[in-house]
Amino acid sequence: MNQTTNARPKIAIIGAGFGGLWAARKLAAADVDVTLIDRNNYHVFLPLLYQVAAAEIEPEQIAYPVRSILRQHPNVNFMMAEVTGVDFADKTVQTSVNDVQYDCLIMAMGSRQHFFNVPGAAAHAIALKTVNDATAIRHKILSYFELAVNEPDAAKRRALLTFAIVGGGPAGVEFAGALRELINRPMQRDYPRLDFADVRVILIEATDEILNAYTDKQSDYALGRMHDMGVEVMLNTRVDEVFADGVQLSDGTWLPTHTVVWTAGVEGETLPAGWEVETKGLGQVDVLPTLQTTTNDDVFAIGDMAYVEAGGRPIPMVAQKAMQEGEHAAVNVLHLVNGTAPTPFVYKDLGMMATIGRNSAIASFGRFHLTGFIAWLMWLVIHIVNLIGFRNRLVVLINWAWDYFFFERVARLILTKEGTRQ
């Protein structure tokens, strides 16, 4: 590898999500200088984002400042900046702040919400993808309850209190359950003058089952739990168009609502300007088994933005994929720096789990498929352990316990400047 200077090799990493952060940590003890770039100054634990949207926990409890995480690693520099392009010939990352020179580049920019070109979706639906999205959703829900309680027109009141969630995957199901739990107890107690028959949480799924990555038995269990909790699940139903005041469904139904939360799909993040590269799967960058890109040996792509297969099938966009690839790309970067050959990435499938509500979850580990309370306990422990920061773990645990025993949600202030979309 030709280094740009005689100094230590310069490694640039774009994205401080699960992929980029894990790569940076792996390189922390190495004889290289790392620049980690992200548009935000924090790392987000996305698996609990839906709880922010459902007013269960505060954003600060799932987001952690990158500089604090990297405090112990003097060879890793953090830059808060928007990456606008990459000059691969000049080995330079162009950002909204400064250009960053590199000898090796790891791209870990994640994914963005995919609206499948459904008319009106990008304009009127809110994605559940960032902290801003989650706080905007929370703001909308809480504000609409306040508007509804003083709305004399019954049809307008019902539209304010109808919450549509598009996509029956883990994010949609988890959010629908958490929202129904917010409504069923804390909101019912606080709004005694509202008729809660007017409040609807509707989960819209285009296929004939929810959580279709799980077994049929687990999907049926989740569907049953959704019904028990009061979530209306519409299967085999597509959203044809989203408007500011409602949703047009494929079966001809017009659903009056001002809140459409879009969890139906994701695609690879927009690539930096100046990069003509083949994409596969869900708009992801095609990479070699070593995670190097097919166009540039010194550029790696990992996490949600990279298309990688295991056992002949694409690995889903999950945190484990990003973390494992981040560490592997870091090791391969060191191979390049030391003049040795990079090695192929081997994915270790650690299983998957989703929570449906109080006391119920589903989990699959290889041939073992669990449903119910034990799966829920495992979900709790795994998510608490994986949160970054002892204080966050403690505060989230206290919030969960408070909610579990007293049916009370703490994060219910309506802060008008929150979120990007009002």
Ligand SMILES: Cc1cc2nc3c(=O)[nH]c(=O)nc-3n(C[C@H](O)[C@H](O)[C@H](O)COP(=O)(O)OP(=O)(O)OC[C@H]3O[C@@H](n4cnc5c(N)ncnc54)[C@H](O)[C@@H]3O)c2cc1C
């Ligand atoms: C609501 C939700 C729930 C989820 N639940 C689970 C779950 O329960 N279990 C699970 O395993 N996975 C879950 N996932 C998926 C998991 O979070 C992702 O697979 C994982 O975050 C991918 O890691 P990544 O590093 O590729 O991308 P990300 O973690 O998304 O990080 C990408 C980073 O790149 C930054 N970035 C992007 N573009 C630019 C740019 N141009 N300039 C500067 N910075 C940029 C972003 O700010 C971000 O910090 C969930 C995802 C969501 C959205």
